Each structure stands twice: as C-alpha cells, then as structure tokens.
Amino acid sequence: MLLIDSPSHNAYFNIASEEYLLHRFPSEDIFLLYVNAPSIIVGKFQNTLAEINLDYVKEKGIKVVRRMSGGGTVYHDLGNLNFSFHTLLGEKDFGDFSTFTQPVLHMLNNLGVPAELKGRNDLLVEGKKFSGNAKLARQGKMIQHGTILFDSEMEVLGEALKVNPLKFIDKAIKSTRARVTNLSHYLPADMTTQQLKELLTCEIIKNNPTAEKYELTSADLEGIQKLMTEKYETWEWNFGFSPKYNFTKAIKIPAGFIEVHLDVVQGTIEKAKIFGDFFASEPIEKLEEQLLGQKHEIESLEKLLSTLDLRSYFGKVTLEEVLEGFK
Structure with a gap:
C-alpha cells in the first residue's frame, strides 16, 4: 500500500x-x-x-x-x-x-x-x-x-x-x-x-x-x-454536468412582480418563460429568445443582460434586480 x-x-x-x-x-x-x-x-x-x-x-x-x-x-x-x-x-x-x-x-x-x-x-x-x-x-x-x-x-x-x-x-x-x-x-x-x-x-x-x-x-x-x-x-x-432541471424563482421589485421559469440541460438554458405584472414596451418573448443557449450562470447572464435595454422589457429596473430572478 x-x-x-x-x-x-x-x-x-x-x-x-x-x-x-x-x-x-x-x-x-x-x-x-x-x-x-x-x-x-x-x-x-x-x-x-x-x-x-x-x-x-x-x-x-x-x-x-x-x-x-x-x-x-x-x-x-x-x-x-x-x-x-x-x-x-x-x-x-x-x-x-x-x-x-x-x-x-x-x-x-x-x-x-x-x-x-x-x-x-x-x-x-x-x-x-x-x-x-x-x-x-x-x-x-x-x-x-x-x-x-x-x-x-x-x-x-x-x-x-x-x-x-x-x-x-x-x-x-x-x-x-x-x-x-x-x-x-x-x-x-x-x-x-x-x-x-x-x-x-x-x-x-x-x-x-x-x-x-x-x-x-x-x-x-x-x-x-x-x-x-x-x-x-x-x-x-x-x-x-448537472442533470436536467427546471428552475423557478419569483421576485418582487419596485417595477413589479417577476417570475422566471427555465428548463436547463447540461447547464444550458433550453426554454425560458418570464411572467409578471410589470409594464413593458417590448414583448417579453424577445428577451426569452435571447436567453436560449445561455449558460445558467450569473456571470454569463450578466454579460448578456448588460447589453440589453432591460427597461423596455420590465419598466424601471436595474440589472442587479433582474439578475436576482435567475439566482
């Protein structure tokens, strides 16, 4: 031995x-x-x-x-x-x-x-x-x-x-x-x-x-x-390497209620749905589409979301507030 x-x-x-x-x-x-x-x-x-x-x-x-x-x-x-x-x-x-x-x-x-x-x-x-x-x-x-x-x-x-x-x-x-x-x-x-x-x-x-x-x-x-x-x-x-999972989180922020639903396979988002009582000038489906193929990892999501006009989807929000919904 x-x-x-x-x-x-x-x-x-x-x-x-x-x-x-x-x-x-x-x-x-x-x-x-x-x-x-x-x-x-x-x-x-x-x-x-x-x-x-x-x-x-x-x-x-x-x-x-x-x-x-x-x-x-x-x-x-x-x-x-x-x-x-x-x-x-x-x-x-x-x-x-x-x-x-x-x-x-x-x-x-x-x-x-x-x-x-x-x-x-x-x-x-x-x-x-x-x-x-x-x-x-x-x-x-x-x-x-x-x-x-x-x-x-x-x-x-x-x-x-x-x-x-x-x-x-x-x-x-x-x-x-x-x-x-x-x-x-x-x-x-x-x-x-x-x-x-x-x-x-x-x-x-x-x-x-x-x-x-x-x-x-x-x-x-x-x-x-x-x-x-x-x-x-x-x-x-x-x-x-994690097995397939469904992720759900609801948060309450000044702009309203946001509920995030994700289907994740091998760490990658394959399906995304976002619900809530927020007011948006752009359809939330556009944001959902951009989430597909992204890693369910805060650094990757922060990089993506920082390039978008989040107010057009959720109203008066900050990047940090929206990221909280994916943690």
Missing part, C-alpha cells in the same frame, strides 16, 4: 488527484489523505445549484468541485480531514463501507470517542454525523473516500449548504442534511488536524505493515495540474 499525504489545500487539486492516481497506479493499493481550504464537494449525479447557497459561496470565495463518486454534497475546510482508499475491485464488496471505515473507528475508539458506523455509509458519535463516505468503481479499481469533521466552521457549513428547495425541480440525487458535529468536542483540547492525520496514518500502517510513504513526483504534480485545469476547475464539469 502506498501512503500519500497531499501537499496541497486546493480542492481542485485534491479531487483531481484521486482520478489521476487511479490511472497512475492501476493495481496498487493507495491510502490518500488531504485537507482542503473552504470548498464544497458535490456528488457526481447532483444538481450543483440545488445544493449550494451560490451568493454566499461566491461572497466567501468557497470553491465548488464535483467529484467522481455519487452520494451527497459535503463542506470541507482546514478543520476537516479527508481520506481516500484505492484498491482492486473484486477483493472487496462494493456495497460494504465497513472495511475502510474501520480504521477510523478503531483510532477514535482508542481515543475514547464512542464513534460507530450507522446506516449505509455514515459515521456517528452520540447520534450526530461527523463523517460521510462515498465510493466508485472504475477501470478495475474501487475508491472509497470519506470526510472527518474535526474542527470545521459549522456556521459556514450551514450557510454554504442552505438552499431554497422550491427553486429546483429535477431528478438529481438530493443531499440529506443530517445533524452534524465536530470531533473536537470529544478529543483533547490541544489536538490538531495534523495530529489526527498522523494518528490515522499510524492506524493504517499497523494494519498494513508493508505500507510505504510515497511523495508525489514533479511528473505527478504536472499530471494532476493538467487534469485539474482541463476538468476540475471548469464550469462545464462542476455546474454544466
């Missing part, structure tokens, strides 16, 4: 590294640890916009990254330790989450933390979740990865994942918001994320005596960077 400690706190880099290592080591077992700066990691089959508080996320500069595996959306920050096991498929049951969560539980139990696996893939302490786990199978290998809430900013977590469920209608997998807690409440006050990482690494070595540490080479770093740039940093992967 190769033990890899990521040198980066960049979520784009670390999520890309999981896919890179899958190709780089097609048969070796790997145990990867990483800590991300504030970021939201979205399940592969989720509608990103329906999982995040976009305004808050942008205001705080929180990265949004789609991972390869299914499951729900999670928040990462520097108080959060992430682990990833890579092994040959066929040696383990794909539906079994216990094998690779056992080292985490054993380490915590030895520290006096009454942690346990509950349900299919969650680790809980006193009924509160501190770890969610997901997995995927590809090219004859299986990856199971999970997150450990150690000393995460719970207020930021709550705000970043606070969304209006009435805005989106789709068949995408929705995250279940469980009661969560930090393990710092159950561990010595002076313990750090780094110390927790070292303890978990020791537990892995104890179970795998032949395990050896592996440092990413310059070629590895270059390969991860390339994958990160071409895929994991892109709007097309993180937002455009």
